[in-house]
Amino acid sequence: MKNETKNIKKNQLFNKTVLPTVKRKKDFVAFIALILFAIVIIFELGIIYWLPSGLNPDESWEKEVALEECVELEDILRADLTGMRGKRKDIAGEIDLVKSCLNDYARYLRDNKDKMDREQIDQIYSSLLNFQKIYQEWKNGKQYIKPSN
Numbered sequence: 001m002k003n004e005t006k007n008i009k010k011n012q013l014f015n016k017t018v019l020p021t022v023k024r025k026k027d028f029v030a031f032i033a034l035i036l037f038a039i040v041i042i043f044e045l046g047i048i049y050w051l052p053s054g055l056n057p058d059e060s061w062e063k064e065v066a067l068e069e070c071v072e073l074e075d076i077l078r079a080d081l082t083g084m085r086g087k088r089k090d091i092a093g094e095i096d097l098v099k100s101c102l103n104d105y106a107r108y109l110r111d112n113k114d115k116m117d118r119e120q121i122d123q124i125y126s127s128l129l130n131f132q133k134i135y136q137e138w139k140n141g142k143q144y145i146k147p148s149n
Contacts, residue, residue, distance in 0.1 A: 071109055074102060078099065081099050084139070091143045098134065105128070109124070
């Protein structure tokens, strides 16, 4: 102990502090630690690359937004036609026919919304816009089937 303090004091005179060195052994645990460290670094670099592309809001939410707009329009049309049936008894059959189509669309959207692609959603939305035009014409007093007298 005294010898160590003498050596440290001598080395301090020359502004050098000598610490005891530890010899590192190359063993299995050190090898595994090095491999795990490399895997963590590679994983983090992969996340750095993937995260921005995975969170691109334009591409990832486009289909969901279109589907929600489609479902919303379909629900609005069904509600509007339900209210119209009592007011326009002369076209009750037409209203029932359109409501039946809208119910089929609602069932189809509910059962297949996860399997649909953007083109299919656009086709259904286009059909729903046509039903909306028909509803607006009915609201203005027009009818498609002429009553037989």
